[in-house]
Amino acid sequence: MIRVALTMLAGDRAKYTGLVLGIAFTSFLVTFAMSYFCGFMTWGFALVSENPGADIWVMDPAVESAEQTINLPASVLGRVRSVEGVLHAEPLALGMAEARFPNGQFQSFQVIGVDDVTLAGAPRLGAGDASVALRLPYAAIVDAGGTEGKLETPSEAVDLWPLGAPHLQVPVRDLEAGDDLLVNDHRVQIAGHSAALPRFPPRPLLYMTLSNADRVLAPEHHRVTFILATVTAGASPDEVAARIEDRTGLRARSAADFKADNVKWFIVNSEDVGDIGAMLALAGLVGFGVTGVMLYMFTTEHLTQYALLKAMGATSRQILGMVLAQAAACAGIGTGLGLGACAVAGSLAGQAGYPFRMMWIAPVLGGLMVMLVSVVAALISARPALGLAPGVVFSGR
Amino acid sequence: MPGALAVDGTEDVPPAVRCRGVEKAFGAGAARTSALRGVDLDVRRGELLLLVGPSGSGKTTLLSIIAAILEPDTGTCEVLGQDLAGMNERARALFRRWAIGFVFQSFNLLPALTAEENVALPLLIGGKPRGGALARARDALDQVGLGGRSSALPPELSGGQQQRVAIARALVHDPKLVLCDEPTSSLDHASGLTVMELVRNVVRTGERAVVVVTHDPRIFSFGDRIVRMNDGVIVGAGEPDVTGEGH
Incomplete structure (x- = not known):
């Protein structure tokens, strides 16, 4: 039938x-x-995904995602490094800044400060760019972060840093290595482009060393947002994260758990x-x-x-x-x-x-x-x- | 009692259909209408009985009760030795499946199925394997002279051919009772006669009984007995020449 x-x-x-x-x-x-x-x-968890070397993300106990953060005292870095099972740990800073283009236009950027020594947290770079360039004073690597048309600088010399009124409706081109931006009245020089993962919500990104970021961002008592920890061979990230929480009183999440936390946060918020x-x-x-x-x-x-x-x-x-x-x-x-x-x-x-x-x-x-x-x-x-x-x-x- | 006119108590062999005191009404309160008012009816095995009467006389209601589709309000109806009273819906469906073949006025062939698939339906409903069911359906189509049209879809067949397919479908599972509802009223005279000849053949072995509800006086001569109904009661019964309605 x-x-x-x-x-x-x-x-x-x-x-x-x-x-x-x-x-x-x-x-x-x-x-x-x-x-x-x-x-x-x-x-939404692109920041976590582009740091595959970080087995554990350590943060303030109140932080639930990479979207809404509060910084930690620098002293916690040593405490995390001292926990059994942690092979190494590096700081990562997040901040927001309004950057002014040479013609007077401005744009909000997320500034990501990576460890000066290891450059842990630096993104994959575009062809011809080297992350060591980040170590130059006031150097930054720029990324569209899923946006379009937000990284345009004047193409004519006459429109660069004009005296008087800004030159807003002028011919533009994409930012290139060697171009300048003004962040909190600090001159930041573009050292290259990265091929970072797009963000949700989309936002332009500025990668800098932690010390450069500390110079250009608005002053804060604490600068470090996350500690990125790598566990010793054979150790379980979940177990080491639990140990970090126990010893430091901070929140420590394995990378997989932190991705899930981000998803939950987006679903709720x-x-x-x-x-x-x-x-x-x-x-x-x-x-x-x-x-x-x-x-x-x-x-x-x-x-x-x-x-x-x-x-x-x-x-x-x-x-x-x-x-x-x-x-x-x-x-x-x-x-x-x-x-x-x-x-x-x-x-x-x-x-x-x-x-x-x-x-x-x-x-x-x-x-x-x-x-x-x-x-x-x-x-x-x-x-x-x-x-x-x-x-x-x-x-x- | 008017119904007594249709009772035949002379046989030793139990009849295919034995209805006694059957009453059926539809609606409630002031809108209540009596469709059957104390009908007694016997249909012998090997008999082709014509049930005639004007519209609203209760023929179709009686046919539905014999077919185990409707339940009488009062009275009993025994079909092929099975008392239909108290059977639940599923038991009635299973009873119809093996015991009864149907032929309808408007053929009621499924238009998407071929002639052989339509004929095989009673076997498929009964759970027979498709291959065997289709083989038996082709045999049944041969018997009604449509062996060459087994792959045709109903819209590709004439009205007479469609009714012959319906007769093959009514017989394919070898039922002992065949119920025909106005089988010729959608057909021209020649096709109607062809169909009735096939129906006539159904009772020839003496095992089967056929009840035909009809308005068509052209086919009265095919019946062994004609039972006339009016206003929910049987008002006359006899051989075609006795009722004076043969052609």
Whole structure:
């Protein structure tokens, strides 16, 4: 009877196509939205990802993510280094600064101060650039951090550091090594470009040594934001992190845990997450609406056929099985088409620089949601067929 | 009692259908309408019985009760030795599945299925393997003269051919009772006669009984007995020439 049900389904091509496309649309929207969300979250813990050598992140006990931080006293570095299982530990500083371009335009940057000696925390650099250049006084490596058009400096000499009013609407070009910025009235010279991971929310980045950062950032009593610790060979980051917390009273998280902390923080605090959640809900509702209506229409328009089958001895269970089989077939084909379309669209989105990351959970949850939508729609649409009196097939009815 | 006109108590072999004092009403309160008012009816094995009467006389209601689709409010109905009273919906469905074949006025073929798939439906509903069911369906189509059209879809067949497919479907699982609801009223005269000849053949072995609900006087001569209904009761029964309604 399953084959009969599928033949009935395929025989009504218009509704069959509508059902499959409706489900494909749901599958596409749900998976794309989730992959987009995963992409954003991956960008959200980019600072952690671009420091693979840091097994453990140590921070103030109140800090929950790399987005909202408060600094630590410099003395904690030695205390962390003294904990058993720590091979080495380096400081990392985060700060915000308004940088002025030579024509008077300004832009907010996140300043990332890395250890002067080891340069731990410095990003992967662009071709031809060397991180040792960071050790020059007031040197900085610049990165777009997922933004576009934020790192433009005047291309004409006449527009550089003009006397009087700023030259705002003038020809510009991208910042290059050797260009200058003014940060808190300190001249900072660009030493190169990095190929750091894009950020969420997107923001331009300035990588400097900790001592250079300390010079140009607004004065603070404490400068170090994180301690990046590497554990000895064979040691468990989780165990060493627990030991650091025990010995120092600070918060210590393995890199994996700190990434998860960042994701949780965004889910709780970011309005963008709510937007994506709304998009997911909308996708589910649209899919449920389209799938439910089409399946309901299909079933109700074939009620006489179901009545005939009931008259010939088909049980309600068989009828329900037929409707569910029809829904499952549409769900399977529609989900496959939706996932395929999502993979193609995601690949294009990724190439265009959008945060798209299709983790295994996205198609699995997308498939489950489509399955749920289809089963609920099938159960609702099966009701008229199940409640149908088979006598309607007789001419007098 | 009017229903007594349709009772035949002369046989030793139990009838295929034995209904006694069957009453059925629809609606409630002031809108309550009696469709059957104390119907007694026997249908012998090997008999082709025509159930005739004007619209609203209760023919289809009686057919639905014999088919185990409706339950009578009062009275009993025994079909093929099985008392239908007290059977739940599933038991009724299983009973219809093996015991009864149906032929409908509007053919009721599934348009997406081929002729052989339509014919195989009763076997597929009964859980028979598809290959064997289709082979039996092709045999049944051969018997109604449509062996060469087994792969045709219903819209590709004429009305007469579709009704012959429906007859093959009604017989493929070898039911002992075949119920036909206005089988010729959607057909031209020639096709109607062809269909009735096939229906007539169904009872030839003497094992099966056929009940045909019809308005069509052209086919009255095919019946062994004609039972006339009016206003929920049986008002006459007899051989076609006795009722005076043969053609």
